[in-house]
Amino acid sequence: MAGFGEPEVAAVNAEGLTVGIVAARWHAELTDHMVDRAVAAAKASAVADVAVARVAGSVEIPVVAQAMAKKYDVVVALGVVIKGATAHFDFVCRSVTDGLTRIALDTGKPVAHGVLTVNTLDQAKDRAGLPGSAEDKGWAATVAALDAALAIRAI
Template structure:
């Protein structure tokens, strides 16, 4: 596996803009709360570390990953001033095809909301084979996907504002 020894959340090779001018929302799934809590903490810490103001970060919890695209839609409708929405969740493969349907629906839903509103809607959803892979990507040996989602939101908000 290409990522076996790599921390994917290393941003030393890239420039991250100042986040202070932008407004963000974070929608986080409550399902797999141990994992999604770590993703949320990583995203929030990164936004603040790069200058986002606490008053410019709106956080909402939703029951599961399936509800993330709906939450992003509601957030952008009720708060059109938002510059980006970060969607955080975790779907772990089980014994049925439910995993495939949920992952596909969430990925497509998040994409469609972003296109509809012409705003960055960030897919920070882990889709792992097992619990250990999720732990490894939520602050473990492969970094924190929440960190990555926050950096992506900052970069995309900046790109949209400066075009």
């Protein structure tokens, strides 16, 4: 997080759009809150339908996001990956990022990357939208994806 340059993350008028949210169960104390914030952002943006699917970990997110992209206008991916002592962090982060990007490009639908990839639990807490957090990635990822869907519709 650079700490500057973040765009407005207020709700948008996404009436009629549908949202699929897929979230990992790892670090549930954070991901549960992120899901709640994503659902709140979708509702504040007047979406027609919101569905939530939970998966074991972040590696499983892309395949479910791909299935959701076939049914929903927007997909929001949420999770928390904290760097450990092995290279596993790098593999998980690359797999999730590459998978989500491919799904968005292949389907032409916005897929928000709200998977936190951080060095410490404190960094994750600071991005999860908890009281006192600097960022609210559940909300921001949802609004960003809805905004992109509206931009695509306007083209």
